[in-house]
Amino acid sequence: MESTIVKSVDYNAYFGDNHVVKNVNIEIPKNHVIAVMGPSGCGKTTFLRGINRMHELIPNAKATGKILLNNEDVMQMHPIFVRLKIGMVFQRPNPFPNLSIYDNVIAGYKLNGIKLPKDKKDQIVEESLTKVALWKEVKDSLTKKGSFLSGGQQQRLCIARAVAMAPEVLLFDEPTSALDPISTSTVEELFHELKKNYTLIIVTHNMQQAARVSDRTAFFYVGELVEYDDTKKMFTNPKDIRTQNYITGRFS
Amino acid sequence: MNQLETELQLLKSEVINMWTLVSSQLTKAKASMINFDKDLAREVVLKERRVNGSELKIDRDCENIFALLTPVAVDLRFVLAVLKINSNLERIGDIAEGIAKYILSLETPFKPELLEATYINKMYDESIGILQDTLAAFENEDTLLARKVFKKDEYLDEINIKANELIEGYIKTNPEDINQALYTLSIIRKLERVGDQSKNISEEIIFYLEAKVLKHKHSH
Numbered sequence: 001m002e003s004t005i006v007k008s009v010d011y012n013a014y015f016g017d018n019h020v021v022k023n024v025n026i027e028i029p030k031n032h033v034i035a036v037m038g039p040s041g042c043g044k045t046t047f048l049r050g051i052n053r054m055h056e057l058i059p060n061a062k063a064t065g066k067i068l069l070n071n072e073d074v075m076q077m078h079p080i081f082v083r084l085k086i087g088m089v090f091q092r093p094n095p096f097p098n099l100s101i102y103d104n105v106i107a108g109y110k111l112n113g114i115k116l117p118k119d120k121k122d123q124i125v126e127e128s129l130t131k132v133a134l135w136k137e138v139k140d141s142l143t144k145k146g147s148f149l150s151g152g153q154q155q156r157l158c159i160a161r162a163v164a165m166a167p168e169v170l171l172f173d174e175p176t177s178a179l180d181p182i183s184t185s186t187v188e189e190l191f192h193e194l195k196k197n198y199t200l201i202i203v204t205h206n207m208q209q210a211a212r213v214s215d216r217t218a219f220f221y222v223g224e225l226v227e228y229d230d231t232k233k234m235f236t237n238p239k240d241i242r243t244q245n246y247i248t249g250r251f252s
Numbered sequence: 253m254n255q256l257e258t259e260l261q262l263l264k265s266e267v268i269n270m271w272t273l274v275s276s277q278l279t280k281a282k283a284s285m286i287n288f289d290k291d292l293a294r295e296v297v298l299k300e301r302r303v304n305g306s307e308l309k310i311d312r313d314c315e316n317i318f319a320l321l322t323p324v325a326v327d328l329r330f331v332l333a334v335l336k337i338n339s340n341l342e343r344i345g346d347i348a349e350g351i352a353k354y355i356l357s358l359e360t361p362f363k364p365e366l367l368e369a370t371y372i373n374k375m376y377d378e379s380i381g382i383l384q385d386t387l388a389a390f391e392n393e394d395t396l397l398a399r400k401v402f403k404k405d406e407y408l409d410e411i412n413i414k415a416n417e418l419i420e421g422y423i424k425t426n427p428e429d430i431n432q433a434l435y436t437l438s439i440i441r442k443l444e445r446v447g448d449q450s451k452n453i454s455e456e457i458i459f460y461l462e463a464k465v466l467k468h469k470h471s472h
Binding site for chain 1: 254256257322323324325326327328329463
């Protein structure tokens with residue numbers, strides 16, 4: 001039986017008076033890839049940022065309802081702990097430009113003041129880079145700056161940085177929209193590997209990507225979760241006419 | 253209308269044109285048999301090339317739509333259904349051609365009493381009617397009409413089942429017409445296949461519109 005790792009209960013998010021996520025209830029099973037799609041402004045990214053409490057960092061932003069991680073309310077946890085357990089990768093690859101590849105991978109530990117012995121750091125760097133299929137490409141240039149890598153490699157480095165903190169869930173906000181098709185394909189392949197150890201929630205505008213990489217898809221429209229089902233079902237026979245209109249490009 | 257919708261509309265028109273052509277082939281095959289019109293039979297044989305050409309064009313268009321426009325949901329089901337409908341229509345085209353070739357190989361017209369005794373005219377009308385019903389169901393997205401085809405196909409099956417007995421009886425009383433009687437039996441068999449192909453087409457129409465798979469289910 002699938003166990004739920006993330007669950008939202010009557011979750012609402014606001015920017016001032018603007019109600020951008022409306023009463024979302026969703027259960028995300030462990031070791032699955034979930035795609036979140038919907039037109040611009042539908043609240044999908046805001047929802048994603050609510051999962052690891054990044055939404056509250058924006059001035060005027062507030063949220064109600066609950067986000068549960070392994071049945072525990074994230075609002076009752078320390079936000080840093082939440083973000084250690086729920087890592088995030090953004091649209092544009094954002095390695096720290098002045099840090100080496102090595103230091104980029106363990107940046108999370110440094111920034112949180114966690115001191116590790118050298119051999120432990122070496123182990124984390126190698127394991128994390130191996131998990132994102134980057135180790136072979138960079139093992140001889142770990143001291144080089146992360147910004148020297150290609151866009152696709154930089155994005156995998158950012159994923160390695162998130163993975164290094166041993167999270168349970170990884171959030172991706174349009175992770176390949178700034179990448180070329182080859183790098184996109186490498187990152188998509190990576191999702192299949194990563195789901196063995198993590199749960200992935202991916203916001204994407206690219207419907208074919210949602211279809212290719214995810215086990216389940218959630219469709220958001222004007223802040224509401226319209227439909228959430230197996231990806232195969234969503235792309236062959238969606239239940240809601242709004243989902244059908246969106247995925248077939250007939251959305252006005 | 254976006255590009256995919258435009259392409260799907262064009263595909264639908266092409267399929268309807270092929271349907272009309274195949275239906276006309278079957279009607280002409282019937283007329284060539286009843287009137288023993290070898291010129292008309294020759295026309296059916298020649299026009300079979302157009303049916304084949306349409307089939308290839310529709311196959312290619314479906315392939316392009318899959319490759320370039322990646323249809324999903326109802327659009328995906330539509331293109332999948334069209335691929336299968338296309339091949340069923342082509343087979344009905346082959347059936348019309350096969351009947352026309354029989355007419356060309358015969359030396360004397362069918363005897364009216366043979367046609368009457370075997371209900372072959374009735375069978376022709378039913379099979380052409382079924383094909384037209386499926387076309388109307390496809391054009392108007394009418395799954396109720398598509399479902400009616402299943403019942404009509406059963407009627408064709410019944411005539412087909414009785415055919416052996418009827419032909420046997422006819423041959424016994426008219427042994428000199430054995431050649432014609434055997435041709436008649438072959439035509440009946442072919443027309444029964446038109447019913448089967450039309451039933452397959454109806455199943456595809458229902459799959460595309462309702463996302464229900466009826467294939468290999470005994471009762472609809």
